[in-house]
Amino acid sequence: MSLNSLSAGSEAKARVQLITRSTCGSCERVHQQILPIAHRYGTTVEVIELDRGGVTKEKEELAQEFGDRVPVVLVDDEEVACWEIDDDELIAALEQ
8 A cells, every 4th residue: 555545534634653762773664764744644643762851750651661672663652563564554554
């Protein structure tokens, strides 16, 4: 499925999060890959960098769950992919 064939007007906007670390080599590439898809579906990508910006309970829980296994893409708090993501995987998660 191409970006041009997507329907942009879903009723409820999904929450898309990208879990990263400052030492992650592929995190920025994955961010740039998923950003246009998220925008097409009327949502944004919240980047959560686990090792920057202070410690929060959410970051502690995410760090415990994912460790160094980043980047991780979450849609509505469900893991869609880690390390690599296929566009169709993200699209399917956004269409649910």
